[in-house]
Amino acid sequence: MALEQKLSLKLATRLVMTPSLQQAIKLLQMTRLELESVLEQELVENPVLEEVEEISVGAEAGQLDGDAAADAGGEREEAGALSEIDFDAYFGDDGDGSATGWESETREAPPLENTLTREPDLYDHLLWQVAMSPLSPRERRLAELVIGNLDPDGFLVATVEEIRSLAGCEDCTTAEVEAVIRRVQELDPPGIACVDLRESLRRQLAARGESPEALPFRIVSEAWDLLLRRAYPQIARQLGVEVADLEPALAVIRTLETRPGRQYTNERAQYIEPDVVVVKVGDEYVIQLNDDGLPKLRISRAYRRMLRQMRAEGSQTEAQQFIREKMRSALWLIKSLDQRQRTIYKVAESIVRQQRGFLDRGLDHLRPLVLRNVAEDIGMHESTVSRVVANKYMHTPRGIFPMKFFFHSGIDRDYGEDISSLTVKRKIRRLIEGEDARRPLSDSALMRILNREGIQIARRTVAKYRDELGLPSSADRKQYF
Secondary structure (H helix, E strand, O other): OOOOOOOOOOOOOOOOOOHHHHHHHHHHOOOHHHHHHHHHHHHHHOOOEEEOOOOOOOOOHHHOOHHHHHHHHHHHHHHOHHHHOOHHHHHOOOOOOOOOHHHHOOOOOOOHHHHOOOOOOHHHHHHHHHHOOOOOHHHHHHHHHHHHOEOOOOEEOOOHHHHHHHHOOOOOOHHHHHHHHHHHHOOOOOOOOEOOHHHHHHHHHHHOOOOOOOHHHHHHHHOHHHHHOOOHHHHHHHHOOOHHHHHHHHHHHHOOOOOOOHHHOOOOOOOOOOOEEEEEEOOEEEEEEOOOOOOOEEEOHHHHHHHHHHHHHOOOOHHHHHHHHHHHHHHHHHHHHHHHHHHHHHHHHHHHHHOHHHHHHOHHHOOOEOHHHHHHHHOOOHHHHHHHHOOOEEEEOOEEEEHHHHOEOEEOEOOOOOEEHHHHHHHHHHHHHOOEOOEOOOHHHHHHHHHHOOEOOOHHHHHHHHHHOOOOOHHHHOOOO
């Protein structure tokens, strides 16, 4: 059988993700913070791009529109564009002994305590106490290793042998390491450097002056497993006390800290800046895109003039090719940003139109909504809508919500339109909050109540929604006092 080589033509349609299209998709799903960082980086890397400066109210008419002024100048302005740039003013050496205004200005430095980059955390607090304690250098070294092996909640995550190995001293004994761990456990806050929650609670009770014979101490020490299951009758039977006598002891235990290192965390609140603002004007809702803080980009006039001058001279240089490529990249970036804003506006407009009941009357009137509904409404693909609503927020008269908040599946009803799953969760929470704590509602009881209201829901769905709300089961919610 002989092999034969031949040429053939084949016509096919194929979707190609060009670099420009990939950039547009990335810009669409970016958060405001990510977008601002990317634009700042583009301003640094692309010399053709420049940021439009804010024009003051009292600016002269010739400064209001730089592009219009550039076009009005004509060929005379283009010919003298490069000569107008004072390169000495930009790159000149001012080190000739003459002091400028900012060089001669003297300012009082802020106090040293106001220059801290962060607040002291748990580790700083403990290390400061170790430095003030009468410890030998080797004990201080072991104490620092113990503190370095605490998790953010303050629990010890390393064994005695691991700490001994990290210390690098062959003559360190296990008893010496354990003694240092006990010294660290005596530091503030109480319950620190323990291996588990049970030991931490015991040390917190001891720090409060509770004796080992006290009922709170006995509950934690002798009936820990029963306490975790809230089996109060069994606890009373095991400790030989009445169930009613457990109430004050359990009240003391509830005041203890389950995460002793939490009060020294330096986590700061994350403030949300919405991408879309919805304002009610009369009976209509007006959508405004929040572009505060984002640089407004345009093509540099100086490079446009430079490119026109090169064309007039008929020169084909590497500089001209470089400027063309950078200008093409800048134009596509500006176009992608404009398309991003238009797409976000369309999606937000569709959400507001379909969730008008929520904006007017509250959460109980939130409609079931999926990505397909919005995609069909605005004539785009579901993946595009998914990228738009990812990591973006909308400020409404009802508060600030993630754009994904408005998308929920629906539950069938015997009458009227389908009800949103978020509204069903709200009903479940209200039923549990209003129940008798001594006789809490089971998942089956919650299902029957919702079914009587015309909401067709299964018991396992009720259990799923209850878990998503972070609510315990009826057995764990039951109170004996």
